Amino acid sequence: xxxxxxxxxxxxxxxxxxxxxxxxxxxxxxxxxxxxxxxxxxxxxxxxxxxxxxxxxxxxxxxxxxxxxxxxxxxxxxxxxxxxxxxxxxxxxxxxxxxxxxxxxxxxxxxxxxxxxxxxxxxxxxxxxxxxxxxxxxxxxxxxxxxxxxxxxxxxxxxxxxxxxxxxxxxxxxxxxxxxxxxxxxxxxxxxxxxxxxxxxxxxxxxxxxxxxxxxxxxxxxxxxxxxxxxxxxxxxxxxxxxxxxxxxxxxxxxxxxxxxxxxxxxxxxxxxxxxxxxxxxxxxxxxxxxxxxxxxxxxxxxxxxxxxxxxxxxxxxxxxxxxxxxxxxxxxxxxxxxxxxxxxxxxxxxxxxxxxxxxxxxxxxxxxxxxxxxxxxxxxxxxxxxxxxxxxxxxxxxxxxxxxxxxx
Amino acid sequence: xxxxxxxxxxxxxxxxxxxxxxxxxxxxxxxxxxxxxxxxxxxxxxxxxxxxxxxxxxxxxxxxxxxxxxxxxxxxxxxxxxxxxxxxxxxxxxxxxxxxxxxxxxxxxxxxxxxxxxxxxxxxxxxxxxxxxxxxxxxxxxxxxxxxxxxxxxxxxxxxxxxxxxxxxxxxxxxxxxxxxxxxxxxxxxxxxxxxxxxxxxxxxxxxxxxxxxxxxxxxxxxxxxxxxxxxxxxxxxxxxxxxxxxxxxxxxxxxxxxxxxxxxxxxxxxxxxxxxxxxxxxxxxxxxxxxxxxxxxxxxxxxxxxxxxxxxxxxxxxxxxxxxxxxxxxxxxxxxxxxxxxxxxxxxxxxxxxxxxxxxxxxxxxxxxxxxxxxxxxxxxxxxxxxxxxxxxxxxxx
Numbered sequence: 001x002x003x004x005x006x007x008x009x010x011x012x013x014x015x016x017x018x019x020x021x022x023x024x025x026x027x028x029x030x031x032x033x034x035x036x037x038x039x040x041x042x043x044x045x046x047x048x049x050x051x052x053x054x055x056x057x058x059x060x061x062x063x064x065x066x067x068x069x070x071x072x073x074x075x076x077x078x079x080x081x082x083x084x085x086x087x088x089x090x091x092x093x094x095x096x097x098x099x100x101x102x103x104x105x106x107x108x109x110x111x112x113x114x115x116x117x118x119x120x121x122x123x124x125x126x127x128x129x130x131x132x133x134x135x136x137x138x139x140x141x142x143x144x145x146x147x148x149x150x151x152x153x154x155x156x157x158x159x160x161x162x163x164x165x166x167x168x169x170x171x172x173x174x175x176x177x178x179x180x181x182x183x184x185x186x187x188x189x190x191x192x193x194x195x196x197x198x199x200x201x202x203x204x205x206x207x208x209x210x211x212x213x214x215x216x217x218x219x220x221x222x223x224x225x226x227x228x229x230x231x232x233x234x235x236x237x238x239x240x241x242x243x244x245x246x247x248x249x250x251x252x253x254x255x256x257x258x259x260x261x262x263x264x265x266x267x268x269x270x271x272x273x274x275x276x277x278x279x280x281x282x283x284x285x286x287x288x289x290x291x292x293x294x295x296x297x298x299x300x301x302x303x304x305x306x307x308x309x310x311x312x313x314x315x316x317x318x319x320x321x322x323x324x325x326x327x328x329x330x331x332x333x334x335x336x337x338x339x340x341x342x343x344x345x346x347x348x349x350x351x352x353x354x355x356x357x358x359x360x361x362x363x364x365x366x367x368x369x370x371x372x373x374x375x376x377x378x379x380x381x382x383x384x385x386x387x388x389x390x391x392x393x394x395x396x397x398x399x400x401x402x403x404x405x406x407x408x409x
Numbered sequence: 410x411x412x413x414x415x416x417x418x419x420x421x422x423x424x425x426x427x428x429x430x431x432x433x434x435x436x437x438x439x440x441x442x443x444x445x446x447x448x449x450x451x452x453x454x455x456x457x458x459x460x461x462x463x464x465x466x467x468x469x470x471x472x473x474x475x476x477x478x479x480x481x482x483x484x485x486x487x488x489x490x491x492x493x494x495x496x497x498x499x500x501x502x503x504x505x506x507x508x509x510x511x512x513x514x515x516x517x518x519x520x521x522x523x524x525x526x527x528x529x530x531x532x533x534x535x536x537x538x539x540x541x542x543x544x545x546x547x548x549x550x551x552x553x554x555x556x557x558x559x560x561x562x563x564x565x566x567x568x569x570x571x572x573x574x575x576x577x578x579x580x581x582x583x584x585x586x587x588x589x590x591x592x593x594x595x596x597x598x599x600x601x602x603x604x605x606x607x608x609x610x611x612x613x614x615x616x617x618x619x620x621x622x623x624x625x626x627x628x629x630x631x632x633x634x635x636x637x638x639x640x641x642x643x644x645x646x647x648x649x650x651x652x653x654x655x656x657x658x659x660x661x662x663x664x665x666x667x668x669x670x671x672x673x674x675x676x677x678x679x680x681x682x683x684x685x686x687x688x689x690x691x692x693x694x695x696x697x698x699x700x701x702x703x704x705x706x707x708x709x710x711x712x713x714x715x716x717x718x719x720x721x722x723x724x725x726x727x728x729x730x731x732x733x734x735x736x737x738x739x740x741x742x743x744x745x746x747x748x749x750x751x752x753x754x755x756x757x758x759x760x761x762x763x764x765x766x767x768x769x770x771x772x773x774x775x776x777x778x779x780x781x782x783x784x785x786x787x788x789x790x791x792x793x794x795x796x797x798x799x800x801x802x803x804x805x806x807x808x
Binding site: 069070071072073074075076079198201202203204205206254263264267299301302303304305350352353355358382389390391392393394397398399400401403 | 423429430431433434435436437438469470472473474475477481483484485488491492497498499501525526527528529530532533755756757758759760
């Protein structure tokens with residue numbers, strides 16, 4: 001039923017979009033804030049979406065589809081054709097300096113339609129905005145800036161998706177703002193939201209796994225600990241040098257009492273992250289990097305299978321090699337790129353042997369991407385990855401190609 | 410024209426990429442470098458059951474919601490047997506409370522096994538005061554189906570309780586009571602209501618069904634229709650695991666292939682093998698056994714090479730932890746199979762953790778820990794030339 005409604009909605013939107021293409025004069029973009037210049041924190045609104053005539057909303061979205069052929073230690077599942085996701089944005093300018101945006105995602109593999117973001121922003125001043133609703137917590141940069149067409153790779157960064165919870169959203173409210181002078185820009189975000197739950201250390205992934213908390217839809221109504229998750233980020237951007245951000249997210253994650261009765265002591269999860277992106281003016285080489293560290297209070301007599309420290313991140317290097325008219329596309333760009341990734345899900349030593357706990361992965365992913373326009377990307381990736389289990393046994397090796405298309409619409 | 414070239418080049422590149430897929434992927438490790446994988450010749454249906462058991466064993470992780478604990482040792486079968494190989498001190502389990510064949514005197518205090526981990530909010534067990542205990546490192550799983558099919562008559566034929574042949578080795582089987590749910594083969598030998606058991610460090614477990622049921626219950630805290638006792642409360646509760654899953658895991662264990670020996674044509678290996686027999690290590694670590702009938706053709710009436718006699722032997726006071734199971738004395742241990750020994754580091758984090766509790770960090774050290782009935786062979790090993798010792802070690806690493 002949900003699917004039918006969703007498909008019907010999409011058809012309607014397509015209809016309006018098609019009409020809109022007849023007369024571009026009827027189209028309007030999502031309203032931006034009055035600061036004008038954008039940072040990573042603006043990614044939520046820095047998306048193409050169109051408003052049709054006098055309709056009170058603008059709509060947009062993106063779609064991702066891939067072919068993949070990977071093998072691990074000589075065993076392959078063969079050719080896999082994947083429809084990863086279809087995401088729909090609906091935005092509305094409620095009145096001057098009050099706006100609403102939602103992001104609705106359909107992931108066939110998960111058999112679900114989820115609302116990832118739905119918040120009202122009220123701008124008092126570029127330095128002081130109030131945001132409330134379902135919020136994407138700004139830990140690192142990828143969480144807020146995760147749209148497929150923005151990236152040269154078919155897969156999301158492993159550290160962002162399997163250590164940090166990519167597209168982690170919670171209910172809450174907070175403040176954000178920006179200030180800029182000449183080439184410099186400063187931004188901050190501060191939110192109080194619902195938090196994680198016991199699933200981050202009690203899950204079928206057999207490791208401390210923050211994304212497990214995403215499987216609890218009840219978090220939008222009831223926070224397991226009853227205490228706020230604090231998320232804060234500060235970022236600095238120089239229009240010539242690039243942007244660097246420092247972020248923190250933390251709070252009590254466990255259900256330590258119920259009906260007033262204590263069940264456990266309060267246990268915290270704390271995450272710190274640093275992100276940067278820059279483009280070398282001379283070569284037009286873009287570097288995007290993010291590194292995070294996770295600290296979890298795991299009970300002393302629970303299994304060390306579930307680590308109390310994790311760290312990991314990625315670095316994307318993107319080099320445009322061709323920018324010209326290709327076929328009918330005026331400003332097509334061909335890039336070569338490479339992503340380097342590392343994740344350690346369990347940093348520490350075994351109590352029994354004092355030996356190193358492994359549970360880690362590294363990956364190198366060279367890529368070629370072709371952008372016929374700024375909103376669409378065709379990408380061909382080759383991944384080579386080694387992953388060690390908890391004990392540090394010989395690594396399993398995974399490699400293979402993936403090819404995909406992602407485009408805003 | 411230019412567009413046509415571009416299109417053609419794109420199509421050719423795509424075809425080449427698809428063709429190149431498998432060539433750019435990691436090669437499958439050689440069969441003799443892996444412990445996991447099924448025996449040859451399974452039917453399609455048997456392969457499907459093997460895969461179901463493989464998933465339950467290696468991929469299924471238990472949580473509070475699916476019955477874990479509330480006190481436990483590990484969260485999954487695969488946690489203790491990485492790649493179906495031996496475990497490490499991290500997953501070593503502790504048994505306590507039995508000192509002789511009269512049984513475990515600490516069952517009312519959580520015996521026989523210590524659940525040393527607990528879900529958040531719960532308290533893990535501690536060894537009760539006055540209880541002796543022993544630590545058991547998880548064994549490899551490979552080839553267990555072959556061992557299960559060795560007949561009682563074969564085991565008895567290798568026993569020599571009074572050392573009649575005077576070689577200093579006097580193995581005996583572990584006679585133990587068995588649970589009602591196990592299937593007793595028609596040719597099973599019984600003695601005062603007890604049966605010959607063969608699995609476990611003390612050889613006190615009858616078959617792979619009993620081993621599987623016990624492991625789910627005592628290691629993970631999972632009840633089944635075969636054993637409904639909850640390790641935390643001590644009460645009988647609803648089964649947390651289906652009979653089908655248990656059967657699939659048992660089938661998986663039964664049909665895991667036997668380890669394949671490497672470097673058989675190496676002169677040092679073959680010389681080491683001869684020396685191994687010459688110094689009578691093979692008195693307990695019997696190279697060759699034969700299976701009985703099995704409906705699985707690959708296992709039925711087959712000669713295999715586990716290097717064990719499945720009997721209990723006195724290994725000296727140095728290895729006597731004061732704990733036992735079944736009819737074994739505290740000083741006695743069931744001869745462990747040596748097949749797969751050389752691949753142990755692949756599941757033990759690149760190191761060796763040998764002997765029953767992983768106390769030996771190398772094969773040489775393990776040899777030196779042999780006392781009792783193993784003393785003569787140890788002394789004979791120590792009397793070998795250095796290069797001969799290396800040949801024995803080389804042979805053992807080839808297994």
